[in-house]
Amino acid sequence: MTSQSEMTNYLHAFVEGMISNGVVQAVISPGSRSTPLALLLHRQEKIETFIEVDERSAAFFALGLSKTSGKPVVLLCTSGTAAANYYPAVCEAYASHIPLLVLTTDRPHELRQVGAPQAMDQFHLFQGHVKLFIEMAIPEGSKTMLDYSYWQGMRATDTACQTPKGPIHLNFPLREPLLPDLTHPMLAEKTTEVIVGKKQLSESQLMMCANAWQGKKGVLVVGGSHTPEEAGLFIELAETLNWPIISDPLANITSNSKTSPLIMSCADLFIQEVDMNHRPEVVVRFGMLPISKNTMFWLQSLNEDETMIYFIDETGEWQDQLKQVQTAIQVEEQTFVQMLLNKIKVQTSVSWRNQWINWQKATEQLLKEFSEMNTLNETSASVLVHEKMAEDGQLFVSNSNAIRFLDRFASAENNVYQLFGNRGINGIDGIVSTALGMCAINPDRQNILLIGDLAMYHDMNGLLLAKRYKLPLTIVLLNNNGGGIFSFLSQRQLETDDFEPIFGTPIDLDFSLVAQLYDAEYVKAVSLEQLDCLLEKTKKQPKFQLIEVVGDRQDNVLLYEKVVKSLREIFGIDYGK
């Protein structure tokens, strides 16, 4: 039998392997079977550990840490249903390319499928939602097995971080006694250097793109999450080509320090309303489609004979819902754009540029005139949050309505910050914990979460992390007491008797009690001025607080419809026909 010190060395080698490839944080949920790994991670000075009892929240918190730091993060739990609670976050991590190392502990082979307590089949537990599943060997102390254990820690971490990044699941069968030998001298640490190449185009392939695009009437469409640096490159590309750029809020283009009138932050509102006799000759898409449904419908309406569609995506995942791509370019985006910028010599005509700028400006102007934007409601509160972000601030925006408010109504002017969200599968689960993960990476900055009441309720348990680790997250809660998104969808045609119980689903929770439960300060905002003042303070004094904005599901729809109606009138006169 393997001794306790042999088991300890084996698991320690694994941890060292992970560290050698960049692991610096771990989120642990308590349990018995996971004891030796939990203690080794906890004792390891190079790793910061967080504890969370609810594994679902723990996993989303790890997702938020990794999303923000860009580094691989470890999750650890005991055997049984504990691991199944990780599933929602694992699915989201897989879809949005976040490198998580999901360590589950298990009964050894002789205690499987024999009715041993807290045991279930953990092989391939997360199905196709991880990049790799590894069943580790039973701990042994031989040099071969220590090398194996180190190697698995090292290569699993590297695999998680390879493009497209994603979660890896490692299952550890562990025998009793489970207490590691912490008095034993640990193995010397190893290091493994990893040098990674990038997918790049050849000179001739680059020239082909430059020649096909420059001087043409084109539109850049940027989806997915991007860092401010990446987003800056996209803006530069738009300026160099003289093309408008339509993007997802998470692309961090609207909130970038590089500004440009070519950023079409209001595209969702105007793109279906304007005169499109002059359609683009070229559309260049980066990554998945942006959130705006109107942009999707507009793309769908393009005629393939008139418009060439290019699709740049490093992952090779063919995120092409419209199935209209004519050229798919699989290349690392940043390097590609940087190299391309030097090749472009011809700008598209100013009239193409101006037309789009006029549409954007007219829409922005109209929004400013809307009186509802000067009173407190869910839409105006969302826009104000956007406007009040500090330059190094971090905003996490929830599904489903919150991100749509930002997408439609937030201006690209004078706002620099970084925006995050869970848009791999767009769930309303785990939002609070993911946002707290974001906050934990840069707790000294302004950290804000914009969220609706259903998403808040769904992951209320995550608030324990804020309480335990004193994470100074400001939560702006848009409380319309139920599922606000459905009032925008076809379900609103239903009679109230069908709509309210199944889609409206009011939950009638007093969120001031939630704040009290988790030691958050609570304020119910009663005016835009007050909210402005509260948000201003978050720039200098980050703290854990819950600011509630009471909304009305119907009002959101009415405001949206009014705006669209006015836009139709404006564009009907100025630009239409």
Next chain:
Amino acid sequence: MTSQSEMTNYLHAFVEGMISNGVVQAVISPGSRSTPLALLLHRQEKIETFIEVDERSAAFFALGLSKTSGKPVVLLCTSGTAAANYYPAVCEAYASHIPLLVLTTDRPHELRQVGAPQAMDQFHLFQGHVKLFIEMAIPEGSKTMLDYSYWQGMRATDTACQTPKGPIHLNFPLREPLLPDLTHPMLAEKTTEVIVGKKQLSESQLMMCANAWQGKKGVLVVGGSHTPEEAGLFIELAETLNWPIISDPLANITSNSKTSPLIMSCADLFIQEVDMNHRPEVVVRFGMLPISKNTMFWLQSLNEDETMIYFIDETGEWQDQLKQVQTAIQVEEQTFVQMLLNKIKVQTSVSWRNQWINWQKATEQLLKEFSEMNTLNETSASVLVHEKMAEDGQLFVSNSNAIRFLDRFASAENNVYQLFGNRGINGIDGIVSTALGMCAINPDRQNILLIGDLAMYHDMNGLLLAKRYKLPLTIVLLNNNGGGIFSFLSQRQLETDDFEPIFGTPIDLDFSLVAQLYDAEYVKAVSLEQLDCLLEKTKKQPKFQLIEVVGDRQDNVLLYEKVVKSLREIFGIDYGK
């Protein structure tokens, strides 16, 4: 393309198919893709629907409904991570043989793996933790496809209910528009009669058992969950054979209306302490091992040359952790016991019986003398809950410590009620929701949940179901501010700096606020007398309330150790050597 009325008929046929095999309840989580099924279930008069936003709680609630009613229960959610939240309850349902029909809705084929929003691979989402996965066809209106849809609803429900029962996953690809045609006349209902045979032994096989067991010094060991009726048969068998019966609390033997001095409710405490020179000649085990670790160690200590081990288990799942079974009998337990009772003509000697009864009585007497049992602590509160149960009352007992307190300290005298728990995989997740499912089946009876603070926190969201549906559950919260179980395990040897953050994990929550949030009445119990009075009232006036008992993790261990020490003294003098 399929029309809305064709889609409606197709899905309606499926619902009718489920109803034909006994579905009467459904738990729905709101979403867009699931709209037509949600509306059809909601409108269907034969089905009672519940709505819960958090799919994890929804699934455990469905588990509790089915566990209590014995009937198959439907779960319905939208696409994406929503379904992944079902996973913990699905795993538990599979392990504990609860028939759930898990309906997930999905993008149709043309919107899969193309970057469509809220889409992920839902094929075999729950891996090996369902009995069957069915990918339904895209809705069509032909007679063939309506027959197919009805047939799938009917046979999936039957499959869920076949022994061993368990969850079935059906994935429905649905195209927009998602609103069903509710004005359309529905198809006439069909019925399908299902006649089910049972695994039974032949006369000669039965005689073999009777001859092998009667007159021998034997012990019955009953694990797993059993209804009071089943439990009554086991007690009758024990009395007929003159054998002691050791059981799991969930077997409902200790809480049965049939009483017998042969019920060894204190086995966990005394079985390792008493003189075992006279070992049993026969052990007959029914189903999985009981929770008592000491019973397991005692079984393990038996010599295969001296003791014959029989294992009766209808499922054929070989829940034989000790790998010592000599004869495995795969037969439907109730029929088997009923038929066997008539075959047994010889009783084992009274001295065998009396020896066990003396051990049990001596232990019970000792417990009564313990002064700690007369003051309020977690142990005494647990015992009091057991004693105060009404005759038709329902008690749900949580993992990990709560069920152990009952197992060790609850007496078999004068207590009749039904006990439930989640002992498939023994998770601390979903306990509140499962207990509320139990309560929803018989809301007019006394319904009590005995639970620790970590399990309570883990599934706090489930309390929204109690608030929404006015479910009169009394929650007795054993609050030792952290993971009490670890103080009983080897982890307690660790230094405080390692123990408290990773295993103790205090959460410091004010549960009176939790009660307030969900409209529960709250009382902090300060004495056993007060708790007695509060519990007495639940017999006549069931209501949604939270009774908090403040405990101390260390005290639980000290009391247990004191009891064991005293037992050793008693048995050392009276029965040892």
